[in-house]
Amino acid sequence: MKLGLQLGYWGAQPPANHRELVAAAERSGFDSVYTAEAWGSDAYTPLAWYGSDTERLRLGTSVLQLSARTPTACAMAALTLDHLSGCRHIVGLGVSGPQVVEGWYGQKFPKPLARTREYIDIMRQVWAREAPVTSAGPHYPLPLDGDGATGLGKALKPIVHPLRNDIPIFLGAEGPKNIALAAEIADGWLPLFFTPRLADQYNGWLDEGFARAGARNTRETFEIAAVAQIVLTDDRDAAYAAIKPFLALYMGGMGSEDTNFHAEVYRRMGYSDVVDEVTALFRSDRKEEAAAIIPDAVVADSAIVGDEAHVREQIGVWEAAGVTTMLVSPGSVAEVERLASLIQ
Template sequence: MKLGLQLGYWGAQPPANGPELVATAEAEGFDAVFAAESWGSDAFTPLAWWGSSTDRVRLGTSVVQISARTPTSCAMHALTLDHLSGGRHILGLGVSGPQVVEGWYGVPFAKPLARTREYVSIIRQVLAREAPVTSAGPHYPLPYTGAGATGLGKPLKPITHPLRSDIPIWLGAEGPKNVALTAEIADGWLAIYYTPRLAPMYNEWLDEGFARPGARRTREDFEIAATCQVVVTDDREGTIAAMKPVTALYVGGMGAPELNFHAQVYRRMGYGDVVDKVTALFRSGRKDEAAAAIPDEMVTETMIVGDLGEVRDGVRRWEEAGVTMLLVSCRDAAQIKELASAVLR
């Protein structure tokens, strides 16, 4: 099992100990460091800035929102960071949700699967640098010939030769169709709210993608990086209680009530009634009650919490389910060292 440090996206201010976290993760044997974005900080800049002091860890986005940049712009970011890091970049992509895509980026959210397929295809053209990049669209036509076009658009190849033509592309995916698409066209799956209990269902979705004509990978060379809070503690009950407000936020407060991808994941786990209750409480401003309505097992489904023996048993269970990397968030260097000792030693 590998460990990836999830730095996430910034709140009101950048984390003061970001450089220390990154340096400690590399020193303790973490495989990768990831940064995210929402509607504040971006994902690439922290990796370039803090990653400049590293030599070994891979630097990944988890995730870059595809509506934030055109596919050629995203490819430029990726090939630049890959050069600067000496070939250590992982490009993690995700579609986000309609509230962010239409409310923040001002573009339609429709057809996320088709947009993802076209987006990845264009990025791979840029990185291959075999010919001028073109796309028939309909989402990202190149050259653009639609309304307002001058007719002067010209297919281009990147001026800069990519260091690697096969920069790994991982996709953040939650539903069956998106996971199958990920197995078909990507190099890895960024799984959020993964639970080993449902591994047979996930494997069915993945196998559908692997079996498609032209699939890029097989299960043997495909990476599954699952977001998972791992906490070594003797106070299991108290730690679980402290995590419930975050679960309530994502289940009840993220996205629109009628379209919350995180809530859909928990419905597939069998928590439909709880999701309905938590959503109603959270959106009526009763956030403490929403957190209290979440049963302990709903938290521990997607996290590993307990003493050292329980944590190591949990890690083995996730590994046996097919997960190759745990994406963990750490508050300080001491926690990074603790997790490295528990998981990697």
């Protein structure tokens, strides 16, 4: 089992201690550090900023939003960071949801699986640098032609020669089809609300992708880097209470009332009634009540809360379920060091 430091995206202000956390992760033997983006801070700028202080940590995004960049722009950023870091970059991608894609980026959301497939194909063409990059579309046609175009577009190869033509791509995926797609065309899967209890279900979806013609990896070469809320404490009640507002936001407040992919994850986990109640309260601006009604068992299903013995045991359970890296979010240098000691 490996550990990754999940820095996430910023709140109202930049976090004050992320540089110290990254340095501690490097010293303590963490495998990687990850940044994210929503509709505030971007993922690449802080990753490059903090990554410049490191020599060994892999530098990942969990996740970049597809609609924030054209595939060639994303490929340019990736090959640039891969050069600067000495081949330590992992490109973590996700489609986000229609509320963000259409409301923030002004892009169309439909056909997310087809868009993802086309996007990754273009990125790998850029890194291969074997020929000018072209795409028949329909989502990212290159060169652009047709209505509204000048017709002067030219297929190009990147000026910079990439260090690698196989920069790893991980997909943030929550639904069965997207998880199967990750196994088929990507190098890893980034689950957000992972529960070892459903390992057989996940494996079935992954195996579908591995079995497809031309699949890029096998189970032995595929990575699963799962977000893992680990809280070392003797006061589980307090820890559960602190986690519940986060779950209420993702379960009841993300996306729209009818289209919330995070909520669907919890429905597949068997908590449809909880999701309905949380959503109704959260969208009635009763956020504290929404968090309060979430049972402790729902939190415990995808988080590890307890003393060192319990946490060590559960890390083993997650590893047996197929997870290769646990993405954790310690709040202090001491927590970074304590977590690292549990897997050594």
